[in-house]
Amino acid sequence: MTTLNLFWFVICLIKSVVFGKMKTLLLITLTILAVICLRLEAFPRRPKLNQIMLNRLNEDSLRTTELEKLLNKIKGKRDIPNVKLDGSGVQSKPKNAIVNHVVHIGIDGLKPACITNSSTGSPNILHRLGKMGTSTMVNARTTIQTVSAPGWSTTLCAMAPTSTGAISNSWTAPWLGTTQDITPVTGNAHPMPCVFGTIKSQSPDTKTAAFYDWSWFVNLGNKSIPGSLDVDYFANPGGRDNGYGDADEEIATEAVKYLKATLPSSQSSYSFVYFGNVDETGHGYGWCGPEYETEVGTVDKLVGQVLDAIDDVNMTSQVLVMLSADHGGDVGTKSHGFQDDQCLIIPMFLRGPMIKRDYKFQVEVRNEDMAPTGLYMMGLLPSVWWKGKPMTEAFIPPPPSPV
Ligand SMILES: [Zn+2]
Numbered sequence: 001m002t003t004l005n006l007f008w009f010v011i012c013l014i015k016s017v018v019f020g021k022m023k024t025l026l027l028i029t030l031t032i033l034a035v036i037c038l039r040l041e042a043f044p045r046r047p048k049l050n051q052i053m054l055n056r057l058n059e060d061s062l063r064t065t066e067l068e069k070l071l072n073k074i075k076g077k078r079d080i081p082n083v084k085l086d087g088s089g090v091q092s093k094p095k096n097a098i099v100n101h102v103v104h105i106g107i108d109g110l111k112p113a114c115i116t117n118s119s120t121g122s123p124n125i126l127h128r129l130g131k132m133g134t135s136t137m138v139n140a141r142t143t144i145q146t147v148s149a150p151g152w153s154t155t156l157c158a159m160a161p162t163s164t165g166a167i168s169n170s171w172t173a174p175w176l177g178t179t180q181d182i183t184p185v186t187g188n189a190h191p192m193p194c195v196f197g198t199i200k201s202q203s204p205d206t207k208t209a210a211f212y213d214w215s216w217f218v219n220l221g222n223k224s225i226p227g228s229l230d231v232d233y234f235a236n237p238g239g240r241d242n243g244y245g246d247a248d249e250e251i252a253t254e255a256v257k258y259l260k261a262t263l264p265s266s267q268s269s270y271s272f273v274y275f276g277n278v279d280e281t282g283h284g285y286g287w288c289g290p291e292y293e294t295e296v297g298t299v300d301k302l303v304g305q306v307l308d309a310i311d312d313v314n315m316t317s318q319v320l321v322m323l324s325a326d327h328g329g330d331v332g333t334k335s336h337g338f339q340d341d342q343c344l345i346i347p348m349f350l351r352g353p354m355i356k357r358d359y360k361f362q363v364e365v366r367n368e369d370m371a372p373t374g375l376y377m378m379g380l381l382p383s384v385w386w387k388g389k390p391m392t393e394a395f396i397p398p399p400p401s402p403v
Pocket of ligand 1: 109147149279
């Protein structure tokens with residue numbers, strides 16, 4: 001009862017005493033009516049407030065339910081315990097996914113110091129990836145030997161040649177029956193745990209694809225690791241007017257078609273897109289000469305086509321794009337493979353959600369960090385054999401943390 005109601009009640013009592021019974025009854029009746037009216041006026045909002053709170057609770061429940069659905073959708077395919085891939089296994093608990101799609105572009109023999117002076121100025125690599133993401137031209141290193149098979153096996157299998165045995169371009173998969181000087185740490189009996197197989201062992205529905213025009217990649221494809229790739233596309237540079245140049249264009253065309261179809265329609269995917277003609281041009285005309293710089297401009301356009309494909313299906317904010325090389329090359333020579341900075345330093349670019357923009361790596365990163373970074377961002381686990389680690393310096397703080 002409010003102070004006003006109490007006041008009226010007291011007045012009525014006084015009047016009933018002063019003016020007699022009839023007036024008293026009337027006044028008491030009026031007072032009761034007044035109290036009822038005042039109470040109705042004072043508290044009409046209570047049921048509305050309750051309704052609002054109820055609505056809020058319902059909304060919160062709805063949000064919670066939707067959030068749980070989303071989280072479960074993401075986690076559903078990750079909640080797999082230590083899965084074995086031919087004895088590989090994976091490390092520790094699953095992590096949250098930051099992205100569901102990774103596009104990894106590999107450019108053979110791309111020397112960082114020669115990207116800026118290309119015939120086009122390399123706007124796609126330097127601006128659309130570099131300015132929009134995290135990169136380095138000086139702090140990323142490949143492995144020794146600084147040649148292609150060691151470089152790419154290290155990149156895709158996250159282990160150095162001392163672990164894989166892939167010490168030269170003549171290396172072929174020993175589990176297919178060839179004899180190699182160095183036995184893979186995982187043995188000769190079964191495939192190494194490379195990126196595609198490691199993904200499939202945890203997330204069979206994740207689409208894996210590799211587009212390449214260097215035939216050596218069959219050692220890491222379906223022929224060597226059965227079932228690891230949904231799309232295993234080889235563009236043969238042989239018998240063409242412009243060899244690897246024509247093959248690179250075919251790679252871009254096919255990758256663009258695939259990405260436009262796959263990114264919007266699949267729950268998750270990991271695609272590797274490889275271009276071989278920069279290396280071929282270096283061998284033919286010399287690293288960083290005019291022909292090489294023209295070719296870097298050409299491959300930059302092909303990179304642009306891949307980035308356009310991601311933009312065209314409105315997936316730019318949902319895809320981690322990585323770009324790397326396997327080695328550089330010595331300026332003034334037509335070779336690489338030397339144990340020097342010119343061959344060892346490679347370019348490294350990352351762009352995507354939770355990746356710093358226009359940031360340069362201050363701490364060394366390595367090509368064996370590529371696959372672990374891709375899987376980490378996808379919420380998948382690295383193989384227990386892998387030596388590389390996620391490039392956390394590129395992550396916008398606070399860094400994505402394990403569940
Ligand atoms: Zn190479």
